[in-house]
Amino acid sequence: MATKKIEKVITPAGKHFVGDGFNVHNIIPGSQGLSMQRLSPFIMMDYNAPFYFPPSDTPKGVGVHPHRGFETVTIAYKGKIEHHDSSGGGGIIEDGDVQWMTAASGVLHKEFHEREWSKKGGIFQMVQLWVNLPAKDKMSEPKYQAITNRSMGRVMLENNMGEVEIVAGEYQGIKGPASTFTPLHLYNIKIKQGAKVDLSFPAAYNTALLVLEGSLKVNDKDKVPTNNFALFENRGEEFSITTKEDTVALLLSGEPINGPIAAHGPFVMNTKQELMQAFNDFNEGKFGYLED
Template sequence: MKHQTIASRRVEKLVHGVQTSDGAGVKLTRVLTQDLQRRLDPFLMLDAFRNDNPDDYIGGFPDHPHRGFETVTYMLAGQMRHRDSAGHEGLLGPGGVQWMTAGSGLIHSELPEQTDGLMEGFQLWLNLPANNKMVQPGYRDIAASDIPEYTTDTKVRVRVIAGESHGVTGAVQRPVTEPLFLDIHMPTGATHVEMIDPAMNAFVYVYRGQIRVGEQIVSNQQMAVLAQGDHAEVRLASQKDCRLLLIAGRPLNEPIVQYGPFVMNSQQQIMEAMTDYRNGRFLNVKVDNQS
């Protein structure tokens, strides 16, 4: 009988984010771009934003539609008010998460609730399987205090936003794609090992400091696409503390057809989404407040 070799995930590719703007002129870094969607299936996009100049974020993201996927907004600093087409609204603050299932169609806005100071965070797009793309929209607002976390013997602090890490169950569990979403804070000299299902696609994004994965150094504002293996070992590569996101998920292996804020499985479905949006079918949608 052959035994599976235990392999640490190495860095397959380093990615530098693309500076861009979205919404009403919000400056951000697009880290996971459309050309990586197939390689990092089920993840579609990752944006990182860090602005302390109000001119770079004050316009926010006025009303815009989504269909066919989920958005995960994770705030590190600042406050963002969101509203949707069913009249729901909430305030996303430091350390909090909004997990929104756009499903069959939703119009929402994300607008800063501040006129100065630092605005920092991330938005991740997670695909939905074909048979769930038209589910009823839903969302969860998760306060910072409701995100489970743990600290290792070497003082590594891990916030478990989704999935499970070292026996700690995250704030969100999703079927099919089974995402793992960790925010890892590493002090000087620390190492962190995370078991990851070999069938999952995975990547890390460093947003403070510098780490080493295998022999590869991953610096601030770089994403490392991780090759297959059953665990990832992350070590500090400098004398400064480091912070990073570690994200993994089970690929859907389905066609991906994206047109702006719509992500479906065929061009025909994209045309249907555009028609529904133009005809106002996203405006009065019922939204579930996910438990």
């Protein structure tokens, strides 16, 4: 098989607040060349790099808002997040956990720092992805997957050099717990100084990684520093990751969803008419009810 090479390494632009609880770099589609189409099925990535929130009796976050046409995937690295939505989904995730909400035909939801964590304050670090849905599934029933760290698939590296946590898809025959609508892989790669990880994905899959701690090299050539994002070419299949320091990286790879994207605010559909219908349905209260 041919080697999959890095197309570009991107240092994210400045940060901004989403609500008052998430201080994020918008990487997809906010970075040059990282359109929703280019990274499909991953159509949005916000990265809250480590940020200290002081103690607060009022949890910070994002109040009630709607979504339709896609899924939100929130990965907690440090801190605790509490989620509720109008379809009855919800819960608390903490270090290492994931919440996977399928908005599909439409939900209202809210996300806040967990109340007790908020009272103590601390370092907060998270990634939120939006994963697109195929046209045939955009109006399916909403659902919610609470994925604890201990439920994830795991491949341990030789000589205690680290591990690959599989949230979705599979690695070396070990599957992750997340249910997905299209083929995709989502891994946390947690490796020690001197480790090497070999990976392989179909050439046509859109593949990228975000370094959350440490730094790494791809194919013993291209260095990706902390908080940087590496986009791979859509050629070749195999590549390797090596590191000279303890490193944590999020790797994503998925089969593109072909078709038009019509996105505005909290809705991602295929046509402008479908977008207008989403706004009308929201304004008419068809997304259910969720208390602020």
